[in-house]
Amino acid sequence: MSARTATAVVTGASSGIGAATARRLAEAGYRVLLTARREDRVEALAAELTASGHEASAYALDVTDRAAVDAFAASLDGEVGVLVNNAGGALGADPVASADPADWRTMFEVNVLGVLNITQALLPALTASGDGTVVVLSSTAGLSTYEGGGGYVVAKHGAHVIAETLRLELCGDPVRVIEIAPGMVKTDEFATTRFRGDQEKAAKVYAGVAEPLTADDVAETIAWAVSRPAHVNIDLLVVRPRAQASNSKVHREL
Numbered sequence: 001m002s003a004r005t006a007t008a009v010v011t012g013a014s015s016g017i018g019a020a021t022a023r024r025l026a027e028a029g030y031r032v033l034l035t036a037r038r039e040d041r042v043e044a045l046a047a048e049l050t051a052s053g054h055e056a057s058a059y060a061l062d063v064t065d066r067a068a069v070d071a072f073a074a075s076l077d078g079e080v081g082v083l084v085n086n087a088g089g090a091l092g093a094d095p096v097a098s099a100d101p102a103d104w105r106t107m108f109e110v111n112v113l114g115v116l117n118i119t120q121a122l123l124p125a126l127t128a129s130g131d132g133t134v135v136v137l138s139s140t141a142g143l144s145t146y147e148g149g150g151g152y153v154v155a156k157h158g159a160h161v162i163a164e165t166l167r168l169e170l171c172g173d174p175v176r177v178i179e180i181a182p183g184m185v186k187t188d189e190f191a192t193t194r195f196r197g198d199q200e201k202a203a204k205v206y207a208g209v210a211e212p213l214t215a216d217d218v219a220e221t222i223a224w225a226v227s228r229p230a231h232v233n234i235d236l237l238v239v240r241p242r243a244q245a246s247n248s249k250v251h252r253e254l
């Protein structure tokens with residue numbers, strides 16, 4: 001399937017890596033379908049992409065709402081070439097000893113069940129395309145832990161395991177499963193959401209780091225992985241800034 005004929009669905013496309021990925025895939029020739037809870041944001045980005053000659057549309061969607069996800073899947077006419085599971089996020093950085101179970105539940109809902117919901121719902125359309133690609137945007141937090149990682153680390157390990165398991169289960173079907181695991185990425189919202197709007201705490205995440213990854217660095221990586229020939233599967237790609245050697249080893253110029 002060529003990019004020119006393929007539809008790419010991106011979740012969490014209202015900002016950050018999701019929005020940047022929608023842009024990159026549109027530029028690569030995909031018909032992009034932007035989904036996110038914030039309808040005004042995805043509408044605006046879809047309009048902008050359409051105005052610059054790309055094929056783009058928007059759909060308000062909360063991936064944790066299974067009925068809404070099923071309705072979205074039923075609204076699609078035809079095949080889907082690419083699904084980018086980007087919707088996700090962190091809440092809190094508390095130690096296991098004192099973390100709020102409600103935060104853990106929220107993170108599990110979006111980072112794990114959200115991926116499950118939309119992947120299940122779109123698998124028939126991805127398979128029907130004859131050359132489908134599921135991207136799971138996990139995190140380096142899905143591969144190893146760090147103090148205060150808590151429920152985010154747990155949830156992203158879940159996303160990582162979904163990708164690994166699905167790849168095993170789909171072996172022989174015309175659908176590949178790509179996992180992209182970014183490390184430190186400076187986006188408008190990730191750290192601010194994690195620290196519930198506390199800008200000072202959010203800024204500390206990136207303090208002294210010369211060049212954290214940008215949303216577009218990750219989007220470019222996703223677009224590259226997705227655009228490999230159909231028989232080439234980038235199982236797992238870890239991408240970090242040069243200043244970060246592990247989850248807890250970061251070079252800061254302070």
Ligand code: 8X3
Pocket residue numbers: 138139140141152182183184185247
């Ligand atoms: C984000 C990476 O290190 O903040 O997925 O958990 S980290």
